[in-house]
């Protein structure tokens with residue numbers, strides 16, 4: 497779909513072919529607090545350099561502030577109302593089944609990565625968790641794999657083989673920070689060896705779920721990420737850094753998870769089976785957050801009176817907003833046909849759950865619950881290694897940026 501000036505049109509936006517290798521890194525769960533702490537303590541020198549010579553701002557993530565909707569937004573350059581992915585986990589209204597999103601079935605549009613690769617731009621996408629791979633790689637020609645399944649890459653399916661040899665170490669444990677560092681190291685090695693023109697590298701938020709800014713573990717992780725960002729820049733790439741969502745402490749002063757189980761509360765008030773609550777943050781890696789975040793969807797069941805359900809939910813501690821489907825789609829650009837009857841938001845330090853029995857908090861023993869999903873995790877850093885050209889710089893400072901503007905800024909805005 498190359499246009500007259502050789503721009504490539506995707507979802508209503510025209511993207512210029514990369515003028516030099518361009519690497520977009522989604523640092524999963526990179527709350528601005530980690531960045532500020534790193535800049536203050538000098539532990540992220542590459543990011544500090546990008547601030548000095550490039551571009552740095554805050555951007556808004558898509559709602560709910562979870563991994564799949566935001567990674568999808570970033571690679572499509574569009575909100576969930578366009579691409580259709582509104583959670584990691586959803587209820588299929590037709591079958592009544594609760595479905596985990598592990599492929600591109602829900603995706604309603606093409607990605608910038610696919611369009612670029614089909615226009616002849618050498619493109620690569622590497623993700624930490626394999627659940628994102630099929631969505632990120634949808635329609636793409638080129639390299640697309642996850643560090644979780646690095647040992648199993650085939651040229652036919654992933655466009656690459658021998659990834660462990662390329663990176664120089666074995667496939668990481670999915671519950672280690674190396675799941676993310678391996679993604680970055682693979683990107684560095686690919687850039688050195690094959691010089692792809694466009695790369696998307698998506699990390700895991702395991703460390704941010706477990707450790708607050710200033711903890712030795714999160715300092716070490718962000719320092720290691722920063723070193724690799726500096727290396728990508730030194731190899732001649734435009735490096736763009738963004739996040740899918742922030743991260744906040746959601747524990748009581750005593751250290752217990754601060755959770756309101758919305759389905760249990762509704763059952764206590766209206767009787768069993770009143771409503772079903774779905775947590776869109778749920779995924780196969782729940783050990784670190786127990787599938788608890790600050791946003792849930794409520795499907796009316798035995799009780800059909802949405803007004804009564806909404807007012808009961810509004811009275812729960814920590815709940816800051818209850819919107820019906822029309823309201824939440826209007827406010828946050830969500831796909832109307834995939835929205836529940838009610839959307840519920842909690843404050844920064846409150847997590848929402850379904851039924852107590854649905855959530856395994858065993859992995860949290862000895863740790864405070866840190867999670868995301870709500871409006872308090874909407875602000876994320878957006879940083880470029882290079883400055884924006886005049887018109888783009890003015891626009892970026894005038895309007896609230898979205899995290900899914902990052903490809904537009906990196907490809908079109910950097911001179």
Ligand SMILES: [Zn+2]
Nearest residue numbers: 524525563740
């Ligand atoms: Zn995430």
